[in-house]
Amino acid sequence: MSTATLTIDLDAIVANWRALDAMNTSETAAVVKADAYGLGAARVAPTLARAGARHFFVAVAEEGAPLREMLGAVPAIYVFSGHMPGDAEMLRAHKLIPMINSLDQMIRHAEALPGHPFGIQLDSGMNRLGMEPAEWAALRQIALAQNPTLIMSHLACADEPDHAMNPQQLATFREMTDGLDVPRSFANTGGILLDAAYHFDLARPGIGVYGGRPFDAAHPVVTLDIPVIQCRDLLPGETVGYANSFTATRPTRIATVAAGYADGILRAMGPKTSLWADDTPCPIAGRISMDLICVDITDLGHDPASLQLIGPHQTIDTLADNAGTIGYEILTSLGARYTRRYIGG
Numbered sequence: 001m002s003t004a005t006l007t008i009d010l011d012a013i014v015a016n017w018r019a020l021d022a023m024n025t026s027e028t029a030a031v032v033k034a035d036a037y038g039l040g041a042a043r044v045a046p047t048l049a050r051a052g053a054r055h056f057f058v059a060v061a062e063e064g065a066p067l068r069e070m071l072g073a074v075p076a077i078y079v080f081s082g083h084m085p086g087d088a089e090m091l092r093a094h095k096l097i098p099m100i101n102s103l104d105q106m107i108r109h110a111e112a113l114p115g116h117p118f119g120i121q122l123d124s125g126m127n128r129l130g131m132e133p134a135e136w137a138a139l140r141q142i143a144l145a146q147n148p149t150l151i152m153s154h155l156a157c158a159d160e161p162d163h164a165m166n167p168q169q170l171a172t173f174r175e176m177t178d179g180l181d182v183p184r185s186f187a188n189t190g191g192i193l194l195d196a197a198y199h200f201d202l203a204r205p206g207i208g209v210y211g212g213r214p215f216d217a218a219h220p221v222v223t224l225d226i227p228v229i230q231c232r233d234l235l236p237g238e239t240v241g242y243a244n245s246f247t248a249t250r251p252t253r254i255a256t257v258a259a260g261y262a263d264g265i266l267r268a269m270g271p272k273t274s275l276w277a278d279d280t281p282c283p284i285a286g287r288i289s290m291d292l293i294c295v296d297i298t299d300l301g302h303d304p305a306s307l308q309l310i311g312p313h314q315t316i317d318t319l320a321d322n323a324g325t326i327g328y329e330i331l332t333s334l335g336a337r338y339t340r341r342y343i344g345g
C-alpha cells in the first residue's frame, strides 16, 4: 500500500472542545463547515454531539443536509451563508437555521418559509457577511417580530488579542443588539480566548477544536505518515527533482515518499520543512512534486519504512509558517488520497 495514512484523534477533538467549553462562560457550539475543516464531519460531528455539543454551524445549506442525517433531529444546525435562492426545500426538509444576512434574504425567507426558524447575522466591521448597522436599524423591528432564534457577528482579528479591532467590533455588536431578548453569538476560537465580554450566549469555535492556533494549549489532532517507496545513494554533485533544486554536497541518501502537492502538501513549504523518522528530522530535498517528495535521510543511518510530516514534532501551524499560510489552510487542504484512520471517540 503506497498511500499515506492520516490519523485523526477523536479523543483529542473532544478534549479540545471540552477545554474551550470550560473557558467559555456561555454555551459552546462546534463549527463543522468544510467537512469539519477537512477532518471528516461524518465522524467528527457525531463525536462532538456525544460529548455534549448541541449547536453546529456550517457554511452552506448543502453541508447542513448530510449533517442532519448524521446528528439526528435534536441538535441545532445553523447556516452562515443564510437563505440563498433554491435553498428553501433543503432548509425545511433538514430543519436548518439560516443566518439571514440581508434584507433580500429576509424577504426570501419570509416568503418561502414563513414560520421556519432563522437567525440574524450582523456585520460589526469585518465587511464580509451580515447586515450593516444602517440596514439593521431599518429592518430590525420587522425581523424581531418574526422571532429570530439567534443573532450573531464575527470577529476579524480575534487571533490578535491586543488588536484595537476587537473592542471596536464588540462595541458595535453591543450597540446593535443590547436590550434585545434574543440569544447572541460572537466568539470564534480566538474570541473565547480573549475575554468573557466576548462570550455572550453561544460561542462558535472551529480551529481550536481541531488543534490549531490561537488555542496554544490544544491537543494535536492530526498525524500524517507517508510510506517510503524507494531509497538511493547520490554522489556529491548529483541533483534531485524538478529544476535540479537540490544538489548533493556529500555522499547522500535520498528517500522518496508517496505524497505531494496533489495531497495538499503545499509546494511552498518545501524549503523549510523536514519529515521525521521518530525523533530525527530529515529535510525535504528539492521541490515537492505532485505525488512524491524526496527526503535527505543521510543522517538517519537507516532506510525507514515511512516518514512523518504531521505529528508531535511538527504541527499544522509549523507547516503553515513554513508555507506562509495558516493552519486552517493546511487542514482543509488535506488530500482525498490519504487512508483515513480514526482513533478514540
Ligand SMILES: *Cc1c(COP(=O)(O)O)cnc(C)c1O
Binding pocket: 031, 033, 080, 153, 154, 187, 188, 189, 190, 204, 205, 206, 207, 208
Ligand atoms: C469559521 C467561522 C467560525 C470558527 O472560527 P475559528 O477561528 O475556526 O474558531 C466562527 N464563526 C464564523 C462566522 C466562521 O466563519
